[in-house]
Amino acid sequence: MQVSRTSNSEEIGRIKIADFEKSLGKGEFDKLLDKLDIDDISKEDKDLFLSILFDKKVTQKEFHSLSYEQVKKLTEFSSKSDLDGNAMAGSFFIFESLEIAPYLATPHISDDENYNKAVFNTLKKLNLSQEESISFINEVMEGARDIDEVRTFENRLTDEQYNSGVRYKTYIGYDMQELLSNRLANLEEGLFKTDDEIVKKDYEFYIGAYNQIKNEYNAINIESKLQLEQYTRNTRANPIYNADVINLYNTLTKEYDQKEREEFEQLLEKLDVTNLSESEKDLFRTILEDDEFSNMEMDNLSFEQMKKISQLISQWDSNGNFVDETSVRYASKTAALLTTVNASDDDTFNKALFDKVKQMDDLDAINNFLSPFLNLISQKLKEYDEIINLNMDEVINELIEQLQENYDKAENNETINYYKEKIEMYSEFKEYYNELKKFS
Secondary structure, eight states, X not given: OOOEEEOOHHHHHTSOHHHHHSOOOHHHHHHHHHHTTOOOOOHHHHXXXXXXXXXXXXOHHHHTTOOHHHHHHHHHTSSEEETTSOBOGGGOOEESOGGGXXXXXXXXXXXXXXXXXXXXXXXXXXXXXXHHHHHHHHXXXXXXXXXXXXXXXXXXXXXXXXXXXXXXXXXXXXXXHHHHHHHHHHHHHHHHHOOOHHHHHHHHHHHHHHHHHHHHHHHHHXXXXXXXXXXXXXXXXXXXXXXXXXXXXXXXXXXXXXHHHHHHHHHHHHHTOOOOOHHHHHHHHHHHTTSEEOHHHHTTOOHHHHHHHGGGSSOBOTTSOBOXXXXXXXXXXXXXXXXXXXXXXXXXXHHHHHHHHHHOOOHHHHHHHHHHHHHHHXXXXXXXXXXXXXXXXXXXXXXXXXXXXXHHHOOSHHHHHHXXXXXXXXXXXXXXHHHHHHXX
C-alpha cells in the first residue's frame, strides 16, 4: 500500500540535525527500503547506493556514474515523508551541487520512460553549467514542478495505482513524438522571426538540444522494441497511466492553474500593480511561472511590456521586505533590457536606451554602452538629498563633455580613436533621443 510521498519544506524543517547527520549503515538502509516498501532493487544497486549514501552526501563524481535507471531509483527513496507528514530522516541526503538537480527531475518529465531517459542522456552529453542545466530542464519541463500539486496528485491515487508505480509527471498522456515535433516547429518559427543575434543563439541551442533528444529517443525506442523489454504508446497504451490517471492529472492541472491565477492576482494586489490588461496578466504569469525570464521570452516584448513586467521582478514591499515571489532568474540580454526601462524618470530616455540595446548583438558592447550612463545617473542622484527628476539632455551632454575632455588629453592613436568612437556613439544616441521626444 502507499506509505510515503515527497516531503515539503515544513516537514524537512522538522528533522533533527542529529538525525540528519547520522550516517546510513546497511541496517538503516534496509529499514528505509522496507519502510518505503521498495523491494524491486538489485543487490548490486543496493550495494552501490549504500556506498554512495553512507555519509549522507552524493558527490558530483558519484552521481555522474549513475545510469538513468539508477537515478530514477534514487528518487524513489530520497526526501520522503510518511502519510502523516513525518519526514523520514534516513531518506535525506546532501547533493554536492545544484547541477545535479536537473538530472533528478528527468524521471518526472513524462510517463514515457524512453523519453525521460533520452532527456537524461542528452543532458549528460551537453555538459552544461549549473545555470544552463537548470534553464534546460525548465525549458524541457515547461517550468518548475509545484510540489503541492505533486503531493495532491499522489495522495489522490488509489493504493493500487500508487503501488503499480504511478507518480506525478509533467506530461501524462502525451504523445512525446508529437510534443517533440511541435516544440521543434515553434523553435524553428521563433528562429525565423527574430532579428536578434543573441536570441538566435538561444533558439539554435534549444533546436540542437531537442534534435539530440529526438535522436536519443528514437534510438532507445528501437532498442527497446528489439529487446522486447517494454512496449511504448507507439504500439499499445501504457496500462499504468490509464484513462483514470490521465483524467485525475487533467483535473488537478485545471485546479492548480486556477490556483496560480488567484495567487498571481494576490501578488499584483500586494505590489499595487494595476496597469496590466488581462492578456498581459496571462502572458507575464506564463513567462514568470518557472521563476526564469529567458531571452526568447523577452524577444517579442515591447518597451511598454518590459516596463510593466519589471514591476513583478525583484520587488520589496512597503515594509522593506523582499517579496519572494518576485525572485526571478533572467538571461543576459534580458537583464540589460530590464535595466533600461527604469534607468531614469524620463520614459523617452528609457525607451531610447531600450531601443539602442535591443539592436546590439554583443553583450560586452551592451555593458560598455550602458555602464557610463547608469554610473553617471547614480552619481547625479547622490548629489541630492531627495529624489529628483534629472534632465536627461544635461546628463547626455555631461557624459559627452567628459569623453571630449579625455579625447583632448589622449596622446596615442588607439586612445584617440576609442574616445572618438564613444563621442560619436553617444552623439548619435542623443539625436535619436531628441527625435523620440518630438513624438512623446
